[in-house]
Amino acid sequence: MATTYTIPVGPVHVGLKEPVTAWLELDGERIVSARVRPGAIHRGIEFMARERNPIQVIYLSERICGICSFSHVLCFIRAIEDLASLSVPVRAQYIRTLVLELERIHSHLLWAGVACYTIGFDSAFHLGMQMRERVMDVLELLSGNRVNYGVATFGGVRWDVTPELAKAVRETIRYYRREFAPFREIVMEDPVAQARMRNVGVLTRDDAVRYSATGPTARASGLRVDIRQSSPYEAYADIPVEPIVPQDYFDTARGDVLDRFAVRVLEVYQALDIMEKVLDGLPEGPFLAEPNLNKVLASLKKAEGTGWGIIEAPRGDDTHIVRLKGGEDNVCWWKVRAPTYANAVSWPVMFQGNELADAPLIINSIDPCISCMERMMVTDGSNAGIVTKEDLLKRCRQKTFDLKAGKFPGGFNGFKGETKR
Amino acid sequence: MTSIFILFLKIFVGLMLMALVVVLALLFDGVDRIFHARMQRRVGPPLLQPVYDIVKLMGKENIVPRRASRFFFMLAPWLALVVTAMIFLYIPVSSSRAVLGTEGDMILIVYLLAMGGVVMAVGGFASGNPIANIGAGREITLMMSYEFPLAIVISTLAWVAYKSGMPGSPFSLETFASGSVWRAVGEVGDVGLVCLFLSLAFVVPGETGKGPMDIPEAKTEILDGLIIEYSGVNLALLKVTFALRSFAISAFMTSLFVPVSLAGIVGTGGFFIAVFDFLFFWVKVFFVQMIFVTLMRTSFGRLKIGQASRLYVMKVAGLSVTGMILLSIDVMTR
Numbered sequence: 001m002a003t004t005y006t007i008p009v010g011p012v013h014v015g016l017k018e019p020v021t022a023w024l025e026l027d028g029e030r031i032v033s034a035r036v037r038p039g040a041i042h043r044g045i046e047f048m049a050r051e052r053n054p055i056q057v058i059y060l061s062e063r064i065c066g067i068c069s070f071s072h073v074l075c076f077i078r079a080i081e082d083l084a085s086l087s088v089p090v091r092a093q094y095i096r097t098l099v100l101e102l103e104r105i106h107s108h109l110l111w112a113g114v115a116c117y118t119i120g121f122d123s124a125f126h127l128g129m130q131m132r133e134r135v136m137d138v139l140e141l142l143s144g145n146r147v148n149y150g151v152a153t154f155g156g157v158r159w160d161v162t163p164e165l166a167k168a169v170r171e172t173i174r175y176y177r178r179e180f181a182p183f184r185e186i187v188m189e190d191p192v193a194q195a196r197m198r199n200v201g202v203l204t205r206d207d208a209v210r211y212s213a214t215g216p217t218a219r220a221s222g223l224r225v226d227i228r229q230s231s232p233y234e235a236y237a238d239i240p241v242e243p244i245v246p247q248d249y250f251d252t253a254r255g256d257v258l259d260r261f262a263v264r265v266l267e268v269y270q271a272l273d274i275m276e277k278v279l280d281g282l283p284e285g286p287f288l289a290e291p292n293l294n295k296v297l298a299s300l301k302k303a304e305g306t307g308w309g310i311i312e313a314p315r316g317d318d319t320h321i322v323r324l325k326g327g328e329d330n331v332c333w334w335k336v337r338a339p340t341y342a343n344a345v346s347w348p349v350m351f352q353g354n355e356l357a358d359a360p361l362i363i364n365s366i367d368p369c370i371s372c373m374e375r376m377m378v379t380d381g382s383n384a385g386i387v388t389k390e391d392l393l394k395r396c397r398q399k400t401f402d403l404k405a406g407k408f409p410g411g412f413n414g415f416k417g418e419t420k421r
Numbered sequence: 422m423t424s425i426f427i428l429f430l431k432i433f434v435g436l437m438l439m440a441l442v443v444v445l446a447l448l449f450d451g452v453d454r455i456f457h458a459r460m461q462r463r464v465g466p467p468l469l470q471p472v473y474d475i476v477k478l479m480g481k482e483n484i485v486p487r488r489a490s491r492f493f494f495m496l497a498p499w500l501a502l503v504v505t506a507m508i509f510l511y512i513p514v515s516s517s518r519a520v521l522g523t524e525g526d527m528i529l530i531v532y533l534l535a536m537g538g539v540v541m542a543v544g545g546f547a548s549g550n551p552i553a554n555i556g557a558g559r560e561i562t563l564m565m566s567y568e569f570p571l572a573i574v575i576s577t578l579a580w581v582a583y584k585s586g587m588p589g590s591p592f593s594l595e596t597f598a599s600g601s602v603w604r605a606v607g608e609v610g611d612v613g614l615v616c617l618f619l620s621l622a623f624v625v626p627g628e629t630g631k632g633p634m635d636i637p638e639a640k641t642e643i644l645d646g647l648i649i650e651y652s653g654v655n656l657a658l659l660k661v662t663f664a665l666r667s668f669a670i671s672a673f674m675t676s677l678f679v680p681v682s683l684a685g686i687v688g689t690g691g692f693f694i695a696v697f698d699f700l701f702f703w704v705k706v707f708f709v710q711m712i713f714v715t716l717m718r719t720s721f722g723r724l725k726i727g728q729a730s731r732l733y734v735m736k737v738a739g740l741s742v743t744g745m746i747l748l749s750i751d752v753m754t755r
Contacts (some may be wrong), residue, residue: 005551007552007555009553013644014640014641015640015641016645026555028558029555029559029725029726029727116722117641118641119641119723120633120635120640120641120722121721121722122461122719123460123461123719123720124722126461126462126463127461127462132464133450137525143528190721190722192633192721192722192724195723195725195728196723196724207541289434299482311507355725355726355727356555356642356643357636357639357723357725358641358643358725359642359725360641379535387560
């Protein structure tokens, strides 16, 4: 029996985009068992939402995540529209679809770049980041922002797709059809990248079902699941979407990291096709049902009930459930279930039989969004009590006074006994 | 009297050479980073960025972890730097003369290269950090894998030099720098030499710890691995050592396989020809380093330690054994 030792990957780690800890028990380089401990980036967004009215919460929901900011916004808005029975003009639905697909390209390109970075393939990482700039430029042209677009609102969208923007999007589609193939070939046909990604972090089809994987993670394991197909929303009702599964393109679905890479790469091409169809079929008409926000707010104040919004975010299915109480300005409660929450439970399964070198790649392979996922914190209650912002400020100042007065917190001997050079 | 004078002259020249190679290694490192960046369509750091880094780190505090074995932890960077810089005393830099060419040969160079790696691994083990331990373990594994093809390359070349009657001691690097090994063999031998050359080219990333073989210092896996606990002056020394290792293995490869020099073409010696060859040597090293270190590390991602080990023990060793057989056939049938 070899001795094992435990090593944390995270919470702050070069290979990870966001703080999460995987405690790996290692026998040499081989992973014996893994325990994933999130909880480093909980921000209490739902709590904040209870002090805000639905329109303010739109902009709060945008800040759940930096990558799928539009998915969360749209999900929240659809939940409110569901409970208040607000109608959305067809043109607005098409524009929402367009932005969703732009965001999908943005997210998948970022992920592909980061996956390359994780295996030390920096050249491909920089290539991916450079290509991502283009889609961010288009989003900036549409909304004025690169990350939090502020596009959607209740009953429509805030920005119209002008002919100039349509032209820019078409040019972007051409750009990606031209420029994306070299990137795909560089990575997927590179012997080192193949060696690093093939048969690593395998999630079998059965395990994907058992652990409720969603989105590209499930599709890479061979499951034909895509909410855009099974429960179409917005313009997806007019534009048929086929789930992309590896067995349609390669011989079989292995459910490894290379399959997840392939699925996301192919989804970029799919998103380009969808965007083209959206632009071709963009109907004329208004893009906002009710421009007067006060009227919208007044109607929402009267609304009562629970609404659901479920969409296919770039990382899997994103679900928001919102409850409003009649006569109250603020959101009563709000539940966010981000795709990472469903996918993260598969991590320990994926870790089995792999090496330490694979760990960051496996964590990244589901495209985790930890800040999306962390919706609640459990403490042991030993430090019960709420510290307000004022308290924190007071404690902070007190500590500075203490330090100046020569009182140091336990164990620290002050600045006088400096370490010898 | 003259022997004491020669001794002092050698010490003086040796120190000057060491200072020169440290500066050159850092400059080449800067060029390497710029080329690496340009190939990735980035601007890259200024040429002197490695020098700035070293200067800044020199002014920083050395932090020794509480659980570290202080003596070995502090000794390792110094020892690694010294043994790596010493390699250049045995490499003929100009007109086939090394400063200590008569005192050491290729075997010593291989040992010094290995010792640099071992010493860094010892520093990693001594730091008491589990991640550094993994990095050090990987360094040792990698070293055990690439030493085998490297040994085959060197012993085969020495055997060829001995059998084909190249002037000079067969294991001395000066032999290969003065008379080209490519001229000593026939057509079959040339193919064998290409095999050996490629084997050595595969060993270069392993020796330098860059490119597809940056496994002991894998940033996105084990957070710079064996140098994770080093800071301040120690880190500066290790950074110089890394730059020197790339430089040293490139210079070693240049002396073995690219013995082009003006003195060789003209056929006579002379002060100006010696100076020209001295400068020309660094130009050759520069190209070798850019091709086999910079281009390699730009083109490939990082392998896992098991894969890298298998690559060396199976494929690269197979390649070098092929070279050995071809050269044996060539030498014995002539």
